Amino acid sequence: MKKGVFYTIISFMIVGVLFIFYSSTPMETEQTELAVVQDRISQADTFIHDLEHDYLEHIVRATGYQTLYSLTEEMKDRGQTGFFLDLEETFGHLMMTGQIGIDDIPSMQGKTLDKRLLDLKANVDETLFIDLTYKNPVIEVYQDDATGPWALGLNLTLTLDMKTEAASWTKTLETMALLDISGLEDPFFNIHTDGNVDRLIVPTEIADWDSEALKEHLDAETYVHNERAPSFFDRLRNNIVPSACCGIESMISPDVINAGIVKQMSYVDHCYFSELCPGSEPGNVQLFNVDGITTQNFEFMLEPYHISFYNISNEEIEQVIP
Helix, strand or coil, rough: CHHHHHHHHHHHHHHHHHHHHHHHHHHHHHHHHHHHHHHHHHHHHHHHHHHHHHHHHHHHHHHHHHHHHHHHEEEEEEHHHCCCHHHHHHHHHHHHHHCCCCCEEEEHHHCCCCHHHHHHHHHHHHCCCCCCEEEEEEEECCCCCCCCEEEEEEEEEEEEECCCCCCCCEEEEEEEEEEECCCCCCCHHHCCCCCCCCCECCCCCCCCCCCHHHHHHHHHCCCCEEECCCEEECCCCCCCCCCCCCCEEEECCCCCHCCCCCCCCEEEEEHHHHHCCCEEEEECCCCEEEEECCCCCCCCCCCHHHHCCCCCCHHEEECCCC
């Protein structure tokens, strides 16, 4: 009798344990799956934040520099026909596709914005299990008060669609990167000298001007901000218009003259190459040699505005007789 009661109790306990086990297992499984989903959503949110505030800017800056280099090299190869009046459209298309018009540019292959975004898609799909696609990219390149004369601004706007097993997002991102132009090549010189003279953009550190400072500036082949000069962006278009925010200029040096590019013009680069500076135009010539700079073999001259800008005294100038 006692044995029968004992076995009955044991049987009830076993049934109870099995009931608890099998009834709790689905709940624990659901909680585990929910935790996994929540973790993936949290990872996706972190990725979106990092993409918007860090990764995308790095991608835009790296691709922007590559595009600028490729564009400059293509301009030099094309010579006098190398300036692009539709520079914004050309730059954006080259950055996105690696093409100018329908021509593939070798230095952009594998380095376009499209390729970098596809690489990003593959990476997040593999590591974060996020299906990422982009659409409606818009690229803007410009110079303004915010960039100043020594940088290009680059804006990218695009829409991202992101999906996980548990959620989906659609978000429009806007990213801005600055491209420092210091140390980059100025194709304006190369093209206007038929490929004979290359010049890098190096901003001068001179703040107080006189004839000695001007000679130092000339010898060092540096650039200075001048609101009556064209910006770097406009130099890429051969658009000689004043830019109050971003105008830059350099001096014609002896290597330009030695290349056979000889003109009776002001030796400020954009004046010399374009023949568009007041006082330096045919029929309106007011040019002056500068003591200590002008020599028999290097007939350096400036027009009145730049004599004033570089603070050259009347005692140091002599008018050129046409």
